[in-house]
Amino acid sequence: MICTIGYKHTKAKEMQMKVRGESMKFNKESFKSDFKKKIENMFGMELNDSSKLQKYVALGSLIKDYSTENWIKTNKTYKANGNKQVYYFSMEFLIGRLLKSNLINLGIEEQCADALKELNIDFNELEELEADAGLGNGGLGRLAACFLDSMASIGVPGHGCGIRYRYGLFEQKIVDGYQVEIPDNWLKEANVWETRKDNKSIIVKFNGNIVSEMKNGRLNFTHENYTAVKAVPYDTPVIGYKNNTVNNLRLWSAEMVETEEEFDFCGFSKGDYGRAQNYKSSIESISQILYPDDSHTEGKILRLKQQYFLVSAGLQSILRSYKASEKSIHDLDKYVSIHINDTHPSMAVAELMRILVDEDELTWEEAWRITTNTMSYTNHTILSEALEKWDINIFKELLPRVYSIIKEIDRRFKDEILQKHPNNWEKVNSMCIIHDGKVRMANLAIVGGHSVNGVAKLHTEILKNRELADFNRFYPNKFNNKTNGITHRRWLIQSNPKLTEAINEAIGKGWVKEPKQLVSLLKYAKNEDFKEKVYNIKKENKEVFSNHVAEKYGVKIDPNSIFDVQVKRLHAYKRQAMNLMNIVHLYNTLKENPNMDIVPRTFFFGAKASPSYYLAKETIKLINTVAYKINNDKSINDKIKIVFLENYRVSLAERIIPCADLSEQISTASKEASGTGNMKFMMNGAVTIATLDGANVEIRDAVGDDNIVTFGMTAEEVMNHEKYGGYCSRDYYNDDMRIKRIIDGIMGGQFGGYNNEFNNIYNSLINYNDEYFVLKDFDSYVKAQDKVNNLYKNRSKWMEMSITNIAHSGIFSSDNTIKEYANEIWNTKPINIK
Numbered sequence: 001m002i003c004t005i006g007y008k009h010t011k012a013k014e015m016q017m018k019v020r021g022e023s024m025k026f027n028k029e030s031f032k033s034d035f036k037k038k039i040e041n042m043f044g045m046e047l048n049d050s051s052k053l054q055k056y057v058a059l060g061s062l063i064k065d066y067s068t069e070n071w072i073k074t075n076k077t078y079k080a081n082g083n084k085q086v087y088y089f090s091m092e093f094l095i096g097r098l099l100k101s102n103l104i105n106l107g108i109e110e111q112c113a114d115a116l117k118e119l120n121i122d123f124n125e126l127e128e129l130e131a132d133a134g135l136g137n138g139g140l141g142r143l144a145a146c147f148l149d150s151m152a153s154i155g156v157p158g159h160g161c162g163i164r165y166r167y168g169l170f171e172q173k174i175v176d177g178y179q180v181e182i183p184d185n186w187l188k189e190a191n192v193w194e195t196r197k198d199n200k201s202i203i204v205k206f207n208g209n210i211v212s213e214m215k216n217g218r219l220n221f222t223h224e225n226y227t228a229v230k231a232v233p234y235d236t237p238v239i240g241y242k243n244n245t246v247n248n249l250r251l252w253s254a255e256m257v258e259t260e261e262e263f264d265f266c267g268f269s270k271g272d273y274g275r276a277q278n279y280k281s282s283i284e285s286i287s288q289i290l291y292p293d294d295s296h297t298e299g300k301i302l303r304l305k306q307q308y309f310l311v312s313a314g315l316q317s318i319l320r321s322y323k324a325s326e327k328s329i330h331d332l333d334k335y336v337s338i339h340i341n342d343t344h345p346s347m348a349v350a351e352l353m354r355i356l357v358d359e360d361e362l363t364w365e366e367a368w369r370i371t372t373n374t375m376s377y378t379n380h381t382i383l384s385e386a387l388e389k390w391d392i393n394i395f396k397e398l399l400p401r402v403y404s405i406i407k408e409i410d411r412r413f414k415d416e417i418l419q420k421h422p423n424n425w426e427k428v429n430s431m432c433i434i435h436d437g438k439v440r441m442a443n444l445a446i447v448g449g450h451s452v453n454g455v456a457k458l459h460t461e462i463l464k465n466r467e468l469a470d471f472n473r474f475y476p477n478k479f480n481n482k483t484n485g486i487t488h489r490r491w492l493i494q495s496n497p498k499l500t501e502a503i504n505e506a507i508g509k510g511w512v513k514e515p516k517q518l519v520s521l522l523k524y525a526k527n528e529d530f531k532e533k534v535y536n537i538k539k540e541n542k543e544v545f546s547n548h549v550a551e552k553y554g555v556k557i558d559p560n561s562i563f564d565v566q567v568k569r570l571h572a573y574k575r576q577a578m579n580l581m582n583i584v585h586l587y588n589t590l591k592e593n594p595n596m597d598i599v600p601r602t603f604f605f606g607a608k609a610s611p612s613y614y615l616a617k618e619t620i621k622l623i624n625t626v627a628y629k630i631n632n633d634k635s636i637n638d639k640i641k642i643v644f645l646e647n648y649r650v651s652l653a654e655r656i657i658p659c660a661d662l663s664e665q666i667s668t669a670s671k672e673a674s675g676t677g678n679m680k681f682m683m684n685g686a687v688t689i690a691t692l693d694g695a696n697v698e699i700r701d702a703v704g705d706d707n708i709v710t711f712g713m714t715a716e717e718v719m720n721h722e723k724y725g726g727y728c729s730r731d732y733y734n735d736d737m738r739i740k741r742i743i744d745g746i747m748g749g750q751f752g753g754y755n756n757e758f759n760n761i762y763n764s765l766i767n768y769n770d771e772y773f774v775l776k777d778f779d780s781y782v783k784a785q786d787k788v789n790n791l792y793k794n795r796s797k798w799m800e801m802s803i804t805n806i807a808h809s810g811i812f813s814s815d816n817t818i819k820e821y822a823n824e825i826w827n828t829k830p831i832n833i834k
């Protein structure tokens, strides 16, 4: 890590903290002896003989021990007080590392690092040994992780529910410029944070057939000949910031059933070892891998299995503990909220209906009332390729009972539509759940819950007025906005300790608990001393990272150059290609005029491409090809450098974002629902170059036009072109000599690469008419970049912009977002844990 923990801390400070009850009771001497004992107990050796990895494992386990008492206490308090519990269902949790985050939230990170130093142990070294838990693809998964941190830190009784993938998102290696995917074996060493709870296992049933029979005047359904899968929970404590709250993240692992009787009903005779082996691996495959897709669906049966596995295990376990509380099942919606993160877990609607109707024998109407009051759903995208649809034949076979329930939900919903709009089959077709041989998962989530939220103002408006306009008219009060957020604890306090310190010195520490107080920094936006201080901190961060780049990539970069950073998943709509085109344009211009007066710039890219997304992988190769040529061209006097950062992930984001001067948020307007990378950069003092898309619009509204550089088409313009046509990308290629030169250069081997290597990119831009308007926005992007160049020359002005961005970033803390979810969707309140 680039950050150093632990400037001198004093006894007085420790006492002060205790008095204010700000942190757990921490005693350095007893910590040191606890730590030594832990190593002895875990590894049967003395501290001095233990390896670094053993030291890390012991430290993590000890920190977990420290949180256990409050973990139990929190759970007990929730039970005793009967507080409403929120369960956040998500197929992805992009957690990253937890060691430092947990220490910060416990309020003991300085003391702990000090104590380790006294034992001659470098905390930063141990920190690097933790696997970066990558159980998610990008923004959606990271949002879930930030929300967990905020729920615990605010004291909202909210828990995560997900899958414990044996392999997380692949590790990316760049070999000869190409992306190579390596399995992410994140559990290779012990995961110190989790606790396996065998006794809380659940059986999830697949396939088989449904038998119905009249009993006491009621139609009963039994599931026969099914395949049983055992879901085993692994619990991870989610530690709140200095408040005693420890919530739970429960991740499920799929295993084969073990006992004789469990095994029996799977229909194997004892000696049938081969079939049993196949059965075992087919079951374990359910929690084996995370699908490496971002922004488009993966239509695989295994994916559908994963979704039901999560939903069924999660709901059964919630209801088991609810029923143990002896509250009435009719009050479930008063005590439980289930949140569906994107459409992936939307089967929760049907599964809860199944449990309430089949197992608890409620009437359909009562079960529906409870279900719709319990469920709420977040929409994350309007990209049509990302809207999940399942073939009914696949669905029916894998989940016969759930399918018949969805059919009944759909039948009743269609009746309701027709009652309101007699004979309006257009409305029926646009809103019904089962359509054209497919189950539409978004429609299920909308119909089956009481709230649908978008993730930024613009996105929600597009949902309400365009994509889901029929639904919005049908359910006028269901739609609402909750702009995404990020936890300022990880993305500022943890990742940028020097800036944190500077902010504390300027405005005190109130912002830590109430991030909107960062706005007090505005007073310093014109203060030359403070500007210099923040400038120097950025420069120090850049220097540390430059050394890392030299060491890892063998590329020498100038810490005084503008650090221009685009890190995010690789996707055509995010337009990494447009960024690269501008770089090539700049290079071509410099070649003609080597003395051109530009501030030296280092362009950073970091992005994983889905392994089956060829265009994206080709873009990575192109970036590396261009980088190689430009980085080695002496004639441009090191004025531009390009670095492709390998294996972009949470821990790398934490290192690069504090170094950024410029944040690239250049998606085609209307396509990026919110973005959260944009918020992390802003919080660390980067200025944004942005299209008016997603939360960029709200960033602009917060900082004002003078403190952001915007360009390009509006969402309205993009959507009108999509609807009415009128864009011909080839005209831009033919008419704009810069564009022609860039594309002809790339295709003609100016940068290397074999024949036709970049054909997919060429085709998408020219032959398929540039779906994401790269060529159309190119000119205004170049002008915006030119503006950045000029602004940066005036350091005082630039730093004013930078500080203004930091000052307004508090509104994007996920603490605020979670407060809105709690008040307006979940109807739950924070609780103090004594």
Ligand SMILES: *Cc1c(COP(=O)(O)O)cnc(C)c1O
Pocket: 137, 138, 139, 140, 142, 567, 568, 569, 648, 649, 650, 653, 674, 675, 676, 677, 678, 680
């Ligand atoms: C924040 C984050 C993202 C999301 O970035 P966007 O720019 O909003 O797409 C993706 N990956 C990682 C590792 C992140 O930390």
